[in-house]
Amino acid sequence: MVFMDETEVLLNDGRYNLRPWVRQKDQHPLAIERAEGIFLWDYRGKRYFDMSSQLVNVNLGYGSREINRAIAEQLERFAYIAPAHGAASRSALAKTLVEKSGGMAKVFFTCGGAESNDNAAQIARAFTGRAKIFSAYRSYHGSTQGAGNLSGDPRRFAVERPAIPGYIKFMAPYIYRETLPFKTEEEISAHYLWVLREQILAEGPQNIAAITLEAVAGTSGVIIPPKGYLPGIRKLCDEFGILLHFDEVMTGFYRTGTLFAFQNFGVTADIITFAKGVTSGYVPLGGVLVSHKIAAFYDDNPLLCGLTYNGHPLSCAAGNAALRVYDELHIEEHVRRLGAALRNALLDLEQRHPSIGNVRSIGLFSALELVKNRATKEPLVSAGNLLDALSGIIALLRERGFLTIGRNNNIMIAPPLIITESELNEALNILDEVLSIVDGSL
């Protein structure tokens, strides 16, 4: 254990640690001294509600004795054993995940989200013998060369120097900002599905291995698809022999009220990638779940994917414990109940705060899209500097003990799934206060 005071932590961090996604100068990060439940404390004893579960991964909050104990017990046996050998924690977790997924056959473990998506693309290409992968512009799939090229959001520009051929983007629906005179969600879906079908034909269906999608696009602003859209994508995939890959890295493990977000929409997957919530962020772990057909293909063909830390026993021990805790806490029911409370509370805020243009919420996964003007839907902050755009509002929230993240014009509200109703209400009072300040600036 390293002991430092706040000044030393921040000094070393600024001098020696490269922080992701920001210019390094003039950053003012928070140093956290301890954490428990849904709360974090800084070195001055100030308490913060963690209203984003960090990067939407600490689903079970901090200080879970069960997860901590499982990691310690695994350490007592052995910390690591190569993927070629059997390890109890790995085989137990593989079995549980496959059984819970309801339809998948096997899992390939990785160390995180981007790695999972890289390997999913590799598996889809090997299985179909096709090269192209379709993904949506409003999406994020990770920042490695492969997952970065798969991502649609502007963070991909950094790895598109040059872009890797074969990663094809399409425009998916965004109900709030549609400008054509659609009368129903089904009409929006039909339009986008027609355009996508045309694009598939233009690219040659025989060349397309997979469509990769976040069922609910997370960092793009909790964008929930219109009715009929995901079933329509499933139909297109079936028509052309294209695999449907859902990226559940952010939405997996009950965030939206079901184990995986796509299960809210009555569709099935051929490939599911996951990470974050599988261990509730206690240690890194990710994976690729594959269908029976894909698993059978690998009975006779070598799996040309490999990682030193494939199914790391410590991570798998944490995963087994986390899955047990989700069950013991009946987290699925809890998320549905509190998700309804959160949604109602946000809709109430929308009534009172003109700066809110749109509320999107499913389970404990929400975004407030902020605007200057409700009639024109002009975004509150210009898209000039996307990474810093909301920093002023995020800072006001942080000053008052409400810690969250925001992107574009969206403030995310995605607390640990263990949050209680009274904690939720207390935190939302802070949001209410800050939104009044934002309204005043319009």
Ligand SMILES: Cc1ncc(COP(=O)(O)O)c(C=O)c1O
């Ligand atoms: C949907 C989605 N996929 C992939 C990733 C990348 O995961 P990781 O940062 O673990 O590589 C993220 C990260 O936020 C994500 O939200």
